[in-house]
Amino acid sequence: MLRRIISIFKRDLKVNLKDFISLYIFVIPVLFAIAINLFTPGINDTTINLALLEGENPEQVRYFKDFAKVELFGDIDNIKSRVKARDDIVAILPNQENYYIMSQGNEPKGVIEFAKILNSFYQLDIQIEDTNVEIKDFKRTIPPLKKQLVNTAILFISILGGMLIAINIVEEKVDNTISAINLTPTTRKTFILGKSIIGLLLAIFGSLVLIFITGFTDTNLIQLLMIVFVSTLLSLLVGFIQGLNNDDIMNAAGSIKLLFLPLIAGALAIELLADKWQKFFYWNPFYWAYKGNDAVLSKTGSWKEILFYSSMVLILSTVVYLFLAPKIRKGLE
Amino acid sequence: MIKVKNLYHSYSNDDNYAVKDVSFEVTKGEIFGFLGPSGAGKSTTQNILTGLLELQKGEVSVAGYDIKKIIPKMFNKIGMSFEQSNVYSKLTAKENLEFYRKLFDVKTRNPDELLRLVGLKGKENKKTGDFSKGMKHRLTFARSMINNPELWFLDEPTTGLDPAIASEIKNIIKEQNDKGVTIFLTTHNMYIAEELCNRVAFIIDGEIKLIDSPKNLKLQYGDKLVEVEYIENGNLIQETFSTVIKSDKKKLQNLIGKHEIQTMHTKEATLEEIFIKVTGRRLV
Ligand SMILES: Nc1ncnc2c1ncn2[C@@H]1O[C@H](COP(=O)(O)OP(=O)(O)OP(=O)(O)O)[C@@H](O)[C@H]1O
Ligand SMILES: [Mg+2]
Numbered sequence: 001m002l003r004r005i006i007s008i009f010k011r012d013l014k015v016n017l018k019d020f021i022s023l024y025i026f027v028i029p030v031l032f033a034i035a036i037n038l039f040t041p042g043i044n045d046t047t048i049n050l051a052l053l054e055g056e057n058p059e060q061v062r063y064f065k066d067f068a069k070v071e072l073f074g075d076i077d078n079i080k081s082r083v084k085a086r087d088d089i090v091a092i093l094p095n096q097e098n099y100y101i102m103s104q105g106n107e108p109k110g111v112i113e114f115a116k117i118l119n120s121f122y123q124l125d126i127q128i129e130d131t132n133v134e135i136k137d138f139k140r141t142i143p144p145l146k147k148q149l150v151n152t153a154i155l156f157i158s159i160l161g162g163m164l165i166a167i168n169i170v171e172e173k174v175d176n177t178i179s180a181i182n183l184t185p186t187t188r189k190t191f192i193l194g195k196s197i198i199g200l201l202l203a204i205f206g207s208l209v210l211i212f213i214t215g216f217t218d219t220n221l222i223q224l225l226m227i228v229f230v231s232t233l234l235s236l237l238v239g240f241i242q243g244l245n246n247d248d249i250m251n252a253a254g255s256i257k258l259l260f261l262p263l264i265a266g267a268l269a270i271e272l273l274a275d276k277w278q279k280f281f282y283w284n285p286f287y288w289a290y291k292g293n294d295a296v297l298s299k300t301g302s303w304k305e306i307l308f309y310s311s312m313v314l315i316l317s318t319v320v321y322l323f324l325a326p327k328i329r330k331g332l333e
Numbered sequence: 334m335i336k337v338k339n340l341y342h343s344y345s346n347d348d349n350y351a352v353k354d355v356s357f358e359v360t361k362g363e364i365f366g367f368l369g370p371s372g373a374g375k376s377t378t379q380n381i382l383t384g385l386l387e388l389q390k391g392e393v394s395v396a397g398y399d400i401k402k403i404i405p406k407m408f409n410k411i412g413m414s415f416e417q418s419n420v421y422s423k424l425t426a427k428e429n430l431e432f433y434r435k436l437f438d439v440k441t442r443n444p445d446e447l448l449r450l451v452g453l454k455g456k457e458n459k460k461t462g463d464f465s466k467g468m469k470h471r472l473t474f475a476r477s478m479i480n481n482p483e484l485w486f487l488d489e490p491t492t493g494l495d496p497a498i499a500s501e502i503k504n505i506i507k508e509q510n511d512k513g514v515t516i517f518l519t520t521h522n523m524y525i526a527e528e529l530c531n532r533v534a535f536i537i538d539g540e541i542k543l544i545d546s547p548k549n550l551k552l553q554y555g556d557k558l559v560e561v562e563y564i565e566n567g568n569l570i571q572e573t574f575s576t577v578i579k580s581d582k583k584k585l586q587n588l589i590g591k592h593e594i595q596t597m598h599t600k601e602a603t604l605e606e607i608f609i610k611v612t613g614r615r616l617v
Contacts, residue, residue, distance in 0.1 A: 007436065176419035
């Protein structure tokens with residue numbers, strides 16, 4: 001079974017790599033990542049960047065490392081040029097008895113405030129256990145736009161996986177080759193699994209590429225992949241159905257675009273609507289996937305939380321599957 | 334090799350049958366011809382035998398497997414050449430075969446050798462989307478024997494091919510049969526059927542009218558065919574009558590009594606003429 005699944009996947013890959021539209025779909029995650037980086041300059045990280053003088057106060061460095069990303073430099077000149085760089089980094093430098101903050105001037109206010117507070121906390125000897133409230137409070141002041149864009153892009157990429165599958169199913173339909181496959185020991189299950197792989201891999205690799213380029217590298221990748229996996233299942237299902245129902249690649253891809261609607265609705269509901277409206281979106285798998293991604297990307301997600309969101313997506317996708325499975329099976333006859 | 338008993342099939346799931354009460358058996362090593370006009374139910378029957386269509390009513394066993402509950406292993410033993418060629422147009426001829434062979438569990442034939450056999454040597458690395466109809470058809474035919482099938486279904490294997498290639502295909506079919514392969518051949522082409530088949534079934538409107546060997550049919554109808562040219566209302570009309578079928582004999586007597594006969598001679602019946610006599614219908 002595995003051998004056949006891999007053969008089917010390799011065939012799809014070979015065809016897709018020679019085809020303009022599917023090649024384009026392959027590079028979309030990279031384009032997304034670049035676009036997100038361009039549109040949200042200066043928010044490369046959800047944590048704060050600090051530049052410090054090396055060897056000046058090792059205890060302070062250790063303390064700051066608990067709360068921020070610390071970069072060490074040999075002298076003031078190096079720090080100056082680093083602070084001038086495009087991203088948001090501020091320096092905390094000694095000034096006789098005291099410390100002062102050096103900034104470029106274009107950093108968000110929150111970053112400066114954070115640096116000030118952190119410095120005061122250090123001097124007052126407040127430990128990480130005492131400062132929980134302040135840290136969380138600060139997090140909200142970081143512009144969440146980049147995180148939101150990356151989150152939406154991840155879900156979008158999962159839909160692209162479905163699109164790719166639809167394209168490949170349309171090919172089998174137009175060439176009428178499914179009947180030839182049905183006359184080999186390949187079972188329908190094997191065929192479906194084989195055809196799914198390329199969509200799943202696109203979603204997984206696409207998401208990884210996206211978070212690496214946009215700088216979310218330090219998120220919990222296993223949690224991320226879990227959410228990507230479950231949210232892709234739904235797109236794959238829709239990809240199969242639309243592939244079987246259409247004789248034309250563009251039509252198939254077009255009907256898959258319908259999935260963007262619940263995706264956007266889920267994202268907007270979470271970002272914009274008050275708590276009392278949330279329950280109206282519980283039916284929407286993308287709603288839960290978005291929540292899951294958000295928890296992963298902000299690194300606030302406990303495993304319990306992530307598992308809950310994943311299960312919600314999985315349960316809702318299963319409902320869709322139970323509804324669509326007979327149609328898929330029939331379409332493959 | 335094939336056993337079919339009281340097979341019915343309706344596409345609309347009602348009493349409107351495309352195949353009605355069809356029963357026949359094909360023995361090991363035989364070439365069995367399934368002959369009938371368009372829409373007779375040939376492909377329907379064949380698709381049920383290969384599991385492409387669901388078995389609704391009747392008993393069917395193929396290569397020792399009950400079709401009611403098909404197990405995937407069965408497909409290692411059978412091959413099918415489709416009436417309408419169906420290959421991946423974005424892959425080359427060779428890539429098509431290389432992919433297909435990996436889907437079987439049994440020893441498969443070398444794609445290059447198969448392509449040479451059907452006259453596609455030199456075209457191995459050409460995308461089949463750029464193939465002519467006949468070339469695609471030959472590729473579909475070649476693909477059907479990649480798993481060395483014991484039982485080989487051929488739906489119109491020579492249709493649309495030029496005579497030289499058709500004759501090559503005919504030879505390949507003969508060779509396979511000599512190696513012991515059982516063949517279920519669906520065709521309109523009576524000459525191919527006459528030449529290749531050990532037995533033929535005539536099917537019309539979903540029903541089998543007769544099953545016999547071409548040799549027996551010829552013995553039965555052979556010299557007993559009369560071709561008559563006569564004049565009716567000033568027109569010269571040509572008609573063929575059997576001297577064994579009762580209604581034909583009557584018509585012939587009538588004709589001789591009423592019309593002016595121009596020519597009249599007996600001749601050997603072709604399978605096609607026998608078909609028309611037996612079923613009252615033309616093949617195409
Ligand atoms: N998918 C289908 N849905 C509904 N009716 C069908 C379908 N396929 C075939 N039929 C009908 O079933 C009957 C038998 O068709 P079938 O394809 O078996 O004929 P055939 O003998 O193979 O003809 P041909 O020589 O043209 O290939 C025809 O009346 C046809 O219209
Ligand atoms: Mg047919």
